[in-house]
Amino acid sequence: MDVLSRLRFRPRGNPRLPAAVVADDLDPRVAAVARAARPVTPDTRLGVVAEILRMGPYRAVPVVANERLVGMAGEGDVLAALLGTPDAAARARVRELPVRAVMAAPAPYATPGMRVSDVILLFDDARLDVLPVIDAHGVYLGLIARSDLVQDLVRPFRPPTVGGMATPLGVYLTTGAVSGGAGTSALLLLGLVMFLVHLLAVGVAQAGQNWLAGAFGPQISALPFAFRVAMDNLFVFVVQFALLLTLLRLSPIAGYHAAEHQVVHAMERAEPLLLDTVRAMPRVHPRCGTNLVAGMLILLGGGGLLSLFLDEWAYGVAFIAAITYWRTVGGWLQQHFTTRPATDAQLESGIRAARELLEHHGRAPYSPARPLARLWRMGFLQILGGFAAGYVLLLLLLYLSPGLRAAAGPWLESVVAF
Known part of the structure; x- marks a missing residue:
C-alpha cells in the first residue's frame, strides 16, 4: 500500500461545522478539515491583527460583522x-488604524459541503493559501488552509507542552528543550527565598510549640502519648503550611505565578501575546505544581488529623481523599493563595518569556534535548542549588558566630545539624 492510500483526514472538532465525513474518506468535505479560527471586527486595531498573524497558524485573519x-x-x-510609513511615529499611528482600512473583500470562499479536491482548485485559481468557510446564509464558520490538508506534516512550530516557574525576578518558561524568560540567577534566587521561608516557618512553629507548652503544659501532659505526638506533628505542619501560603500570597512571586499561568494559557489557545489578551486568561492551570502540593496537604494534613481518631486507617483514608480531590483543592489554592492578579509589568514579563521561548523553539523545533540538558532547563537543579546555598551560608554564619549559635540553638534544631 503506497503512502497516499494510507492518508487519513481527522475531523477538527469544530462545533459550528457539521460532521459530514467518515474517517476513511480520502476526499473529505471541508467540514472535516476546517478550523474555527478566531475572527476580528472591522474596528480591531491593526497592531492586534499583526499579533494574531504572528501567533496563529494562518496567513490571513477573517473580519466579521454580525x-x-x-x-x-x-x-x-x-x-x-x-512598510509604507516614512518613520517610526507614522508606523505607530498605522498600528492604531482599524483593520477595515487594509482588509480585502473575500471573493473566493469554501462551503462546509465542498470536497477537499474542489478546494485545492480554488487555492490554485485564486493563488491563495487560506480561504474562509461560510454557510449558505453567509455566516462565517472558520478557515481552511493548504496546511490543514496535510495535517501534522505542515504546521506552525509550536511547543507541544510548555511548563514554567515564577521567580522573584520574573517568569521562566521551558519546553525541556528550550527556555525563555528569567534565567539561572532568578531560579537560584527562588531557591534561596524558599530556604529563608522554610527557616522562618520552622522558627514560627517552634515558637508556637514553646508557647503552647508553657501555657497548657499540664493539660497537654495529661493526654495519651500517641495523641500528643499526633497533635504536635499536625500543629507543626499546619503552622508551616499556613505561613508559607500567606507569605507567598503577599509576595510578588504570586503575581508572576499568575502571569506564568495566563501566558501559558494564551500560548496553548494560540491567542495573540498581547497584554489585554493575556490578562483575560484564567489564573488557574491544571498542570500547576500546586495541585501536587494540594495532594500532599490532603495526605499529610488529613492523615495527621484522622490519626487522632482512626489510628492505622488514617493515612489510607487520607490517600483516597488525596487522589480524589487533589485537583479541586489545588485549583482553589491557586485561585486564593499561590496566585494573585498580576500587574501589567508581571504580565509583560510573562509575554517576554513566551516570545523568547517561541523564538528559540522556532529555530530548532525538532532538536532533541539531552537528558541532562532537559533536567537543567526544567529549573529544579538551580532551585535546589539556591536552597543548598542558603543552608551552607547559615551553617557558615553559625560557625563564625558562636553567640548566635547558642542563642538560636533550639530555634534552628529542625533546620541544621550542629
Whole structure:
C-alpha cells in the first residue's frame, strides 16, 4: 500500500461545522478539515491583527460583522501598510488604524459541503493559501488552509507542552528543550527565598510549640502519648503550611505565578501575546505544581488529623481523599493563595518569556534535548542549588558566630545539624 492510500483526514472538532465525513474518506468535505479560527471586527486595531498573524497558524485573519464575513486581512496587506510609513511615529499611528482600512473583500470562499479536491482548485485559481468557510446564509464558520490538508506534516512550530516557574525576578518558561524568560540567577534566587521561608516557618512553629507548652503544659501532659505526638506533628505542619501560603500570597512571586499561568494559557489557545489578551486568561492551570502540593496537604494534613481518631486507617483514608480531590483543592489554592492578579509589568514579563521561548523553539523545533540538558532547563537543579546555598551560608554564619549559635540553638534544631 503506497503512502497516499494510507492518508487519513481527522475531523477538527469544530462545533459550528457539521460532521459530514467518515474517517476513511480520502476526499473529505471541508467540514472535516476546517478550523474555527478566531475572527476580528472591522474596528480591531491593526497592531492586534499583526499579533494574531504572528501567533496563529494562518496567513490571513477573517473580519466579521454580525456573524457575516466582510473581509480578509492578509500578511501582505498588513506588511504593506506598515512598510509604507516614512518613520517610526507614522508606523505607530498605522498600528492604531482599524483593520477595515487594509482588509480585502473575500471573493473566493469554501462551503462546509465542498470536497477537499474542489478546494485545492480554488487555492490554485485564486493563488491563495487560506480561504474562509461560510454557510449558505453567509455566516462565517472558520478557515481552511493548504496546511490543514496535510495535517501534522505542515504546521506552525509550536511547543507541544510548555511548563514554567515564577521567580522573584520574573517568569521562566521551558519546553525541556528550550527556555525563555528569567534565567539561572532568578531560579537560584527562588531557591534561596524558599530556604529563608522554610527557616522562618520552622522558627514560627517552634515558637508556637514553646508557647503552647508553657501555657497548657499540664493539660497537654495529661493526654495519651500517641495523641500528643499526633497533635504536635499536625500543629507543626499546619503552622508551616499556613505561613508559607500567606507569605507567598503577599509576595510578588504570586503575581508572576499568575502571569506564568495566563501566558501559558494564551500560548496553548494560540491567542495573540498581547497584554489585554493575556490578562483575560484564567489564573488557574491544571498542570500547576500546586495541585501536587494540594495532594500532599490532603495526605499529610488529613492523615495527621484522622490519626487522632482512626489510628492505622488514617493515612489510607487520607490517600483516597488525596487522589480524589487533589485537583479541586489545588485549583482553589491557586485561585486564593499561590496566585494573585498580576500587574501589567508581571504580565509583560510573562509575554517576554513566551516570545523568547517561541523564538528559540522556532529555530530548532525538532532538536532533541539531552537528558541532562532537559533536567537543567526544567529549573529544579538551580532551585535546589539556591536552597543548598542558603543552608551552607547559615551553617557558615553559625560557625563564625558562636553567640548566635547558642542563642538560636533550639530555634534552628529542625533546620541544621550542629
